[in-house]
Amino acid sequence: SQQGEEDPQALSIQEGENATMNCSYKTSINNLQWYRQNSGRGLVHLILIRSNEREKHSGRLRVTLDTSKKSSSLLITASRAADTASYFCATDRDRDDKIIFGKGTRLHILP
Amino acid sequence: SQTIHQWPATLVQPVGSPLSLECTVEGTSNPNLYWYRQAAGRGLQLLFYSIGIDQISSEVPQNLSASRPQDRQFILSSKKLLLSDSGFYLCAWSPRWGSSYEQYFGPGTRLTVT
Numbered sequence: 001s002q003q004g005e006e007d008p009q010a011l012s013i014q015e016g017e018n019a020t021m022n023c024s025y026k027t028s029i030n031n032l033q034w035y036r037q038n039s040g041r042g043l044v045h046l047i048l049i050r051s052n053e054r055e056k057h058s059g060r061l062r063v064t065l066d067t068s069k070k071s072s073s074l075l076i077t078a079s080r081a082a083d084t085a086s087y088f089c090a091t092d093r094d095r096d097d098k099i100i101f102g103k104g105t106r107l108h109i110l111p
Numbered sequence: 112s113q114t115i116h117q118w119p120a121t122l123v124q125p126v127g128s129p130l131s132l133e134c135t136v137e138g139t140s141n142p143n144l145y146w147y148r149q150a151a152g153r154g155l156q157l158l159f160y161s162i163g164i165d166q167i168s169s170e171v172p173q174n175l176s177a178s179r180p181q182d183r184q185f186i187l188s189s190k191k192l193l194l195s196d197s198g199f200y201l202c203a204w205s206p207r208w209g210s211s212y213e214q215y216f217g218p219g220t221r222l223t224v225t
Binding site for chain 1: 117145152153154155157160199201203212213214215216217218219221
């Protein structure tokens with residue numbers, strides 16, 4: 001089954017720096033999503049990029065998608081302490097209404 | 112606007128006891144509903160999926176069951192809990208129609224089986 005795998009598993013950066021997380025998947029997709037999860041909370045949808053899109057922006061977030069490499073990246077610019085969270089990519093599955101989540105990247109913003 | 116509620120927020124139950132977790136959605140009709148389990152430091156495992164009242168799909172064989180007695184109510188149950196049922200349980204919904212698959216999550220229930 002197709003599944004996103006995030007890389008790195010954990011990332012610590014200084015506040016103000018940019019954070020980049022990557023996601024690789026195995027089979028073709030219709031869209032790819034990124035979610036954020038603060039510790040002990042539910043997931044929050046950040047952005048969805050469709051297979052015919054290469055780049056998408058939302059505030060300080062920039063997502064790219066390379067379908068030839070079956071990979072996506074999430075860039076958070078000018079990181080803040082509040083960005084400390086786990087970030088998950090999720091890919092659609094077999095054209096139904098289910099999505100498959102990766103194991104996530106734990107991002108820690110150092111003050 | 113749509114909101115999703117889960118309760119309880121935390122639960123400690125002994126092995127062999129029953130379980131009932133509830134999830135309700137407000138502000139939308141005919142949602143797709145999902146139950147996920149998240150082990151510590153791990154990704155999400157889809158447990159159950161529902162496209163309508165009494166229409167439940169199970170993703171993995173396990174000690175749990177789900178029911179959807181009303182359009183916006185989704186219940187996760189067990190007759191006898193196992194230690195391995197411990198985890199963080201998340202309910203989510205997505206719009207029934209449309210070409211996107213964005214899901215919206217509840218706050219979760221932390222279950223500890225002792």
